Amino acid sequence: MGLTGLQIFKLLPKTNCKECGFPTCLAFAMSLASGKANLSQCPYVSDEAKQALEEATAPPMRLIKIGAGEKVLEIGDEQVLFRHDKTFYHPTGIFIEVSDNLSEDELKAKVDEINELVFERVGERYEVDGVAIKNDSGNADTFKKAVETVAGKTDKVLILLTEDPAVMEAAASVVADRKPLLYAATGDNYEQMVEVAKKFQAPLAVRGKNLSDLADLVEKIVGLGYRELVLDSGERQTSKVLADLTQIRRQAIKKRFRPFGYPTITFTTEEDPMKEALQAQVYVSKYGSIVVMKNTSKPALLTLFTWRRNVYTDPQKPIAVQPGIYAIGDVTPDSPVYITTNFSLTFYTVQTEIEATRIPSYLIAFDTDGLSVLTAWAGGKFIGEEIGPWLKESEINQKVNHRKIIIPGGVAAIKGKLEELSGWEVIVGPREASGITAFAKMRLGA
Amino acid sequence: MPVEIFKEKYTGKVQEVVLGATKEEGGTRAYTVKLGGSSALPFLQFEGESARPVIAMEVWDIKPNWHECFEPYIGDVWEDPVAWAQKLEQEYGAEVIYLTLKGADPERENPKSADDCAKLVKKILENTKAPLMVEGCGNYEKDNEVLQAVAEAAAGENIALGMAEKDNYRSIAAACMMGKHCIIARSPVDINIMKQLNIMILDMGVPADKIINDPLASGLGYGIEYSYSIMERARYGALVGDKMMAFPIVCLAGQEAWRAKEAVAPDDAGPGWGDQKTRGIMWEAMTAAALIQGGADIVLLRHPEAAKLIKEHIEDLMVPNTY
Ligand code: B12
Ligand code: SF4
Numbered sequence: 001m002g003l004t005g006l007q008i009f010k011l012l013p014k015t016n017c018k019e020c021g022f023p024t025c026l027a028f029a030m031s032l033a034s035g036k037a038n039l040s041q042c043p044y045v046s047d048e049a050k051q052a053l054e055e056a057t058a059p060p061m062r063l064i065k066i067g068a069g070e071k072v073l074e075i076g077d078e079q080v081l082f083r084h085d086k087t088f089y090h091p092t093g094i095f096i097e098v099s100d101n102l103s104e105d106e107l108k109a110k111v112d113e114i115n116e117l118v119f120e121r122v123g124e125r126y127e128v129d130g131v132a133i134k135n136d137s138g139n140a141d142t143f144k145k146a147v148e149t150v151a152g153k154t155d156k157v158l159i160l161l162t163e164d165p166a167v168m169e170a171a172a173s174v175v176a177d178r179k180p181l182l183y184a185a186t187g188d189n190y191e192q193m194v195e196v197a198k199k200f201q202a203p204l205a206v207r208g209k210n211l212s213d214l215a216d217l218v219e220k221i222v223g224l225g226y227r228e229l230v231l232d233s234g235e236r237q238t239s240k241v242l243a244d245l246t247q248i249r250r251q252a253i254k255k256r257f258r259p260f261g262y263p264t265i266t267f268t269t270e271e272d273p274m275k276e277a278l279q280a281q282v283y284v285s286k287y288g289s290i291v292v293m294k295n296t297s298k299p300a301l302l303t304l305f306t307w308r309r310n311v312y313t314d315p316q317k318p319i320a321v322q323p324g325i326y327a328i329g330d331v332t333p334d335s336p337v338y339i340t341t342n343f344s345l346t347f348y349t350v351q352t353e354i355e356a357t358r359i360p361s362y363l364i365a366f367d368t369d370g371l372s373v374l375t376a377w378a379g380g381k382f383i384g385e386e387i388g389p390w391l392k393e394s395e396i397n398q399k400v401n402h403r404k405i406i407i408p409g410g411v412a413a414i415k416g417k418l419e420e421l422s423g424w425e426v427i428v429g430p431r432e433a434s435g436i437t438a439f440a441k442m443r444l445g446a
Numbered sequence: 447m448p449v450e451i452f453k454e455k456y457t458g459k460v461q462e463v464v465l466g467a468t469k470e471e472g473g474t475r476a477y478t479v480k481l482g483g484s485s486a487l488p489f490l491q492f493e494g495e496s497a498r499p500v501i502a503m504e505v506w507d508i509k510p511n512w513h514e515c516f517e518p519y520i521g522d523v524w525e526d527p528v529a530w531a532q533k534l535e536q537e538y539g540a541e542v543i544y545l546t547l548k549g550a551d552p553e554r555e556n557p558k559s560a561d562d563c564a565k566l567v568k569k570i571l572e573n574t575k576a577p578l579m580v581e582g583c584g585n586y587e588k589d590n591e592v593l594q595a596v597a598e599a600a601a602g603e604n605i606a607l608g609m610a611e612k613d614n615y616r617s618i619a620a621a622c623m624m625g626k627h628c629i630i631a632r633s634p635v636d637i638n639i640m641k642q643l644n645i646m647i648l649d650m651g652v653p654a655d656k657i658i659n660d661p662l663a664s665g666l667g668y669g670i671e672y673s674y675s676i677m678e679r680a681r682y683g684a685l686v687g688d689k690m691m692a693f694p695i696v697c698l699a700g701q702e703a704w705r706a707k708e709a710v711a712p713d714d715a716g717p718g719w720g721d722q723k724t725r726g727i728m729w730e731a732m733t734a735a736a737l738i739q740g741g742a743d744i745v746l747l748r749h750p751e752a753a754k755l756i757k758e759h760i761e762d763l764m765v766p767n768t769y
Contacts, residue, residue: 119719246487298718298723299721300727306667310667
């Protein structure tokens with residue numbers, strides 16, 4: 001729990017000197033409790049009080065950064081349990097695991113494959129966040145070499161998987177500037193692992209045998225002065241991981257249970273790529289900050305990335321494109337004109353289909369505050385009364401020498417009003433964007 | 447330091463609805479399925495009961511216009527709805543058969559009559575064992591007739607009938623009450639409409655244990671996050687005692703998923719998209735899996751491979767996770 005104003009007040013100097021900008025220490029304390037003031041405004045708080053207060057006013061879940069330079073993965077710092085309460089901020093990092101048992105050539109080929117896992121849909125680009133290198137060989141030199149090889153082939157974020165602190169130190173030394181995630185500190189090795197992590201200022205994963213063991217371990221590590229942590233309850237079975245992840249997140253957010261106030265890491269166990277993606281989906285949905293996977297099946301990963309994108313969109317703001325007139329291809333004054341909304345999903349779906357017709361065309365992204373065609377129509381934003389007057393005045397009148405506009409089939413009903421108010425002839429297109437190619441063939445002679 | 451497990455104390459639970467009727471119950475089904483009844487968030491068995499989601503599979507009364515990758519699985523039966531339904535329950539693990547009466551649509555050539563539809567339903571019931579759900583063609587006028595005939599033909603079988611929406615629920619509710627069937631009430635991704643519709647249907651006299659809600663869930667990549675959040679809100683609402691949000695939820699995952707371009711575009715259509723067949727099946731399975739996480743009590747699936755994946759996925763999620 002955060003501290004109440006009164007609890008904070010007890011820790012302040014109580015001199016009412018006003019230097020903080022508040023009339024009394026109590027007023028300052030109340031503002032601190034509601035997050036409207038910053039502790040640094042009072043020059044007189046004691047160090048003990050400072051520590052206690054910082055602890056209490058810190059976010060419920062710490063933000064952890066893995067990687068360096070351009071490629072940094074930020075995880076944690078979530079504030080809610082349900083996205084409808086606010087939003088989820090830091091999308092689950094998706095990693096692919098490789099073994100140091102692979103030969104150098106195999107390893108290089110594998111990393112090439114991972115680098116090529118790039119997906120594009122609806123104007124967005126998804127890619128794997130990083131590579132997790134596992135010390136299956138048990139050998140320090142082999143591991144170090146493998147880490148070097150992988151690091152040389154990709155600038156993605158790295159996770160080093162070994163529980164031997166000496167092996168970890170040797171391998172981490174070659175990629176120290178990349179700030180890899182070190183996995184993992186356990187009950188047996190945590191003191192040395194913390195030393196390694198401190199030495200390289202790298203984030204450290206902590207694996208317990210269960211939730212209680214994990215909490216103990218985190219307290220011990222925090223006691224050693226290290227807080228750049230990522231949590232693993234040690235569980236691997238899907239429904240049990242779901243339960244543990246839920247506990248960690250709930251305790252962090254609702255109880256402010258400090259040992260659980262860090263992001264989490266999960267590992268899939270399914271061998272089949274399709275099953276693996278479904279298992280990973282559970283962790284993406286419910287509070288996993290990282291998921292380490294083994295397969296590189298494109299269709300399976302494409303669906304997983306799409307789901308991650310969906311869960312992590314801000315429920316309050318649809319993703320929109322700039323409203324306006326877009327030229328697709330080498331347009332001329334004879335080019336056909338299509339109209340859609342500025343909801344990015346709608347816009348890009350339609351744009352891709354128009355591109356596929358190979359007829360240079362104009363596509364108008366009409367400002368609907370980022371709503372889809374039917375939603376905007378139902379909400380009175382994509383109707384003749386709105387589009388008509390705009391179209392009449394629009395720059396598109398100078399760009400083309402015809403007056404024909406193609407509208408989505410789903411809103412055929414706006415045809416009459418739109419024609420009346422714009423003076424344009426309205427052609428009702430197909431309902432689904434996927435029908436545009438066939439439509440263009442028939443109506444525009446593509 | 448033992449960590450104290452954080453359990454929410456809920457006062458409500460999801461309404462339990464039974465689908466189908468065995469001989470003893472006046473029907474002919476080999477078994478019934480229980481929808482809903484959860485007293486915890488999805489799969490959090492440590493704080494209550496989490497009902498196992500049920501798998502329904504889709505049959506049309508006419509040959510479907512589905513992607514060619516369905517051909518090897520149901521191409522031999524898709525012109526014969528009875529054989530198709532049998533195949534789904536015998537070979538593909540459908541726990542519930544979901545029949546859509548597309549052929550009754552008056553906009554089609556030679557639309558099927560209400561009588562044709564009733565006969566088909568009867569025949570499917572005679573030749574299958576699974577509980578049945580029946581959706582009309584979507585034309586309100588025609589469905590009034592069709593669903594009433596179907597309700598009569600299936601009397602005693604405790605099937606589910608849909609889609610009841612704000613503007614046509616009365617006739618469907620009446621048909622359901624007459625045949626003692628369940629009703630599927632659809633609201634367009636809108637929790638307030640969902641609640642209003644439930645209230646209106648209850649007011650008509652439909653018992654609470656006969657109502658199933660369809661929140662018109664969208665597919666992966668096409669608005670599914672709205673559905674997911676609305677379902678999470680509804681489940682949470684049910685648990686904290688709002689009975690109008692507490693009806694079991696059906697998600698028509700298959701049909702939404704296969705509308706997506708990503709599901710049907712040819713091999714390597716987009717950068718990094720991979721082969722179509724796996725992609726289509728995954729698009730459907732991922733849609734269903736996400737909706738199950740959101741709280742779906744029954745998912746309607748299309749592709750047998752997707753159904754198989756989801757069945758196994760549900761098994762994994764049902765492994766007890768009490769502490
Ligand atoms: C998500 C959603 C919402 C979100 C909005 C998200 C957003 N950014 O738009 C929220 C929750 C806010 C919402 C609100 C409402 N919604 Co709403 N919503 C949906 C939902 C589930 C998905 C919409 C979507 O994203 N579709 C995907 C995009 C890509 O589709 P699209 O824009 O239509 O584009 C396709 C085609 O139209 C075509 N196309 C597009 N442009 C063009 C251009 C040309 C030239 C051509 C040829 C084709 C073409 O290609 C695209 C792909 O095939 C639909 C139901 C559904 N499953 O479709 C309901 C739906 C659109 N909503 C509906 C309604 C009624 C509403 C509300 C009025 C009330 C309510 N129920 O909540 C409000 C209105 C909002 C407001 N205040 O203005 C109804 C509309 C019914 C109708 N026909 O009148 C729908 C259809 C649900 C239903 N069956 O009742 N909604
Ligand atoms: S500056 Fe510190 S001591 Fe002075 S009034 Fe503010 S809180 Fe009190």
